[in-house]
Amino acid sequence: MQQRDLANGKIWFNEALLSEDPLACFDIAYWQQQNRVIGSAQGRGTTWFVKGENTEMALRHYRRGGLFGKLIADSYWFTGWEKTRSFQEFNLLQKLHEQGVNVPAPIAARAIKSGLTYRADILQQKIPHSQDLVGLLSQQVLADDIWYRIGQTVAQMHRAQVNHTDLNSHNILLDEQQQVWLIDFDKCYQQTGEGWQQGNLARLLRSFNKEVTKRNIHFNQANWQILLEGYHTP
Template sequence: MNSPLIVNYCQQKVFQQDNCYCLYDSDQVKNFTPQMFEADYWQQRNAVNGTAQGRGTTYFIQHQQQQWVLRHYYRGGLIGKLIHDSYLFTGYQKTRAAQEFALLSQLAVLGLPAPKPVAYRITRSGLTYQADIISERINHAKDLVALLSEQTLAAASWRAIGHCIQRFHQQGIYHHDLNAHNILIDDQEKIWLIDFDRGEQRKPAQQWQQQNMDRLLRSFNKECLKFSQFHWQPDNWRQLMEGYLS
């Protein structure tokens, strides 16, 4: 994975103790503790204001005036059934959390609509590690699956989604899992992309960009099979591609 160039996005500080290594943005985190990566820490403070289910539980945190997302890294696919959340350690900067934090920092520098990173934790155990990350929560937003299970979207919204993806691709931003769950629309009709685990900054190229779009189209078709009512039509893809190619 290529590490993106970070251009003084935030004031990064490192905390290291025994087998625990953390990096955080000191502008956002004033009183750092490694316990902030534990759901119990926030639950005891009545600071958890929501959860989401995926491979594991994602926690939505209210911290003072800030809204955060706490996520633990889990493996997917067949190997994930055998090795749930452990990864081979080859250096802190090569861990999943460090790479995602770096990419989110670069997206902030580029002014792209994605969550800002807050902190990450690496916990080593011999030759392996586990990881957690905290990032900014996009307030008053819903993902496309939630929206399309409730309502249709206007053609202008589909074009805006396509144009948003185009902005990322023009900057060489590869999203490893571009799907309908990872595209949000907030209450101001702004489009956001989330979940950049295993993403990276690459040289723009038609092949991987097309693979991103193919994956997104498959996700819409897949969601159609899950819901008895899902407001998605093939013409919506045409509208999305109009925005992407404009």
């Protein structure tokens, strides 16, 4: 991880993956001027997909959700550079990536301080030709071996002692090689012990059941049992 100090902020980046100027790469106008914006997705704000020299990337500005987010859209209380959400997500993704867990490679992160608060952005690998499980399960039945590998991937994350506080069916992707990927590690963290891991799994099961009711996705208890078999396989 390389660091660039700014007058009122910091940028962290992986120089092996980012050939572009770290000072400019968080400005969507920079990518638009070069005609390198390849798409976008709406969520809590807009995630922009851009074509870098080394890989396709996803650029996201950190925004608050819920009612509080309507009052204070994108400012966070500053308590130290390494406690900013952008640094923590970058750092956590780097640790998972180094341990072989299928997560987006972190490319760059930025935090800009203003008084007692800061704003933040992150640039990470875009998983090519991938779709989240909800989109896939709305259209088709997944093979048993995929469910098994989903369980294995979640277990691999847990062996790295990472608590994914928003593990749900939208945050698991499948690419065209049928590889399983985990995404959206904002506000996630490493945690000792094992007691919290069942909470992650319970949240994931609730999200599948919710989507069955909401979108009638192809999911049943047999799928879940195969996922658990994969999870518990050493």
